[in-house]
Amino acid sequence: MREADAFKSHRLRELREFLMSRRARVSPAEAGLPAGGARRRTPGLRREEVAVLAGVGVSWYQWLEQGRDISVSPQVLDAVGRVLRLSDAERRHLYLLAGLNPPTPEVPPGKRDMCDGLRRLIDTWMPYPAHIMDIYYNCVMYNDAAAMVLGMRSDITQNCLIDFFTDPLYRSRSKSWERNARTVVAQFRAACAARPDDEGFQAVLSQVSEASEEFTALWRERDIEDHGQIRKELEHPLVGLLCVESTAMRVPARPDLMVVLHTPLDEANTAAKMEWLASPEGRRGAMYPVAG
Structure with missing residues (x-):
């Protein structure tokens, strides 16, 4: 495998693991969803819930989290980032993992x-x-x-x-x-x-x-x-x-x-x-x- 291909494979693998870890940290209540009475198999949000809340297709988000080589836009990444409650540093990290230039850093409220x-x-x-x-x-x-x-x-x-x-x-x-x-x-x-x-x-x-x-x-x-x-x-x-x-x-x-x-x-x-x-x-x- 060429060096460029190896780097891309590593980046997409990191993207998959990062999205899964952030999704697991957001509860339905934090996302504005009813808790419901059924027992959830996975902690945090489900993939389809992230997709609906972000306004993207369920299949598209599944491909993104699987680390497939698909086209992404800053607007869609920002929507996903809002649902996953990403910090500014995490949002810029998501851009890098998705192969986009990260946005200009912002000052976190706690660091002002x-x-x-x-x-x-x-x-x-x-x-x-x-x-x-x-x-x-x-x-x-x-x-x-x-x-x-x-x-x-x-x-x-x-x-x-x-x-x-x-x-x-x-x-x-x-x-x-x-x-x-x-x-x-x-x-x-x-x-x-x-x-x-x-x-x-x-x-x-x-x-x-x-x-x-x-x-x-x-x-x-x-x-x-x-x-x-x-x-x-x-x-x-x-x-x-x-x-x-x-x-x-x-x-x-x-x-x-x-x-x-x-x-x-x-x-x-x-x-x-x-x-x-x-x-x-x-x-x-x-x-x-x-x-x-």
């Missing part, structure tokens, strides 16, 4: 209040800069080092893309600005492409395009790049050159947020300089914010 934990995360990263931004690049929170080293402060837009192109303090301190600008724009285009009808992205795009001709020129290049690591070189007025590596990471439980951690590189004595900036003496010397 994670601010305290995320604040502890970036504060623990001290004395190195860290911040958290949403899908539109709005800065949600940042630690003290991000303020001292990257110049994050309250009197700018608090949108990382817009400030990259419009904050003169950022521009004057960043030695790697021109090299990184193309990457920043390419990453934002990739984020926009994943949500083409999202008005939030369009609002940010409109604002930064109006404010920066340099952004507009780079946007026309249509480069696409995933988030990853970016090398930054900063000229801090108190300690001189700083070399860091910026790493952007998604929060699986909060797909609407991204944690950006800055790690000192083994150059220019960066780690020691950042430790000094976070010390009482360094804080006293930091009379104004610095870009990054």
Whole structure:
């Protein structure tokens, strides 16, 4: 058996086992069905009950659960997912097992209040800069080092893309600005492409395009790049050159947020300089914010 055929066979087998296990967990009462007096041979819902509640043919659903190679649509999978009371993670897993591209992750209701934990995360990263931004690049929170080293402060837009192109303090301190600008724009285009009808992205795009001709020129290049690591070189007025590596990471439980951690590189004595900036003496010397 070819590798592709073996993978497909494995995927369909996993689909069968997954659907059977989810169906067994949903009681007739949870699905809005009368319990009835007859003893049920299987736990949870029957196949025909899932089919009727999802509005699909009984034979079609049976073929789906048997792992047959049949055509499926997102609409039908969503209907089945609602009947089986799938979580967002389980729904995306169902898409993958059925051979479809999964939908955009949603924030589970129980995970929407994670601010305290995320604040502890970036504060623990001290004395190195860290911040958290949403899908539109709005800065949600940042630690003290991000303020001292990257110049994050309250009197700018608090949108990382817009400030990259419009904050003169950022521009004057960043030695790697021109090299990184193309990457920043390419990453934002990739984020926009994943949500083409999202008005939030369009609002940010409109604002930064109006404010920066340099952004507009780079946007026309249509480069696409995933988030990853970016090398930054900063000229801090108190300690001189700083070399860091910026790493952007998604929060699986909060797909609407991204944690950006800055790690000192083994150059220019960066780690020691950042430790000094976070010390009482360094804080006293930091009379104004610095870009990054």
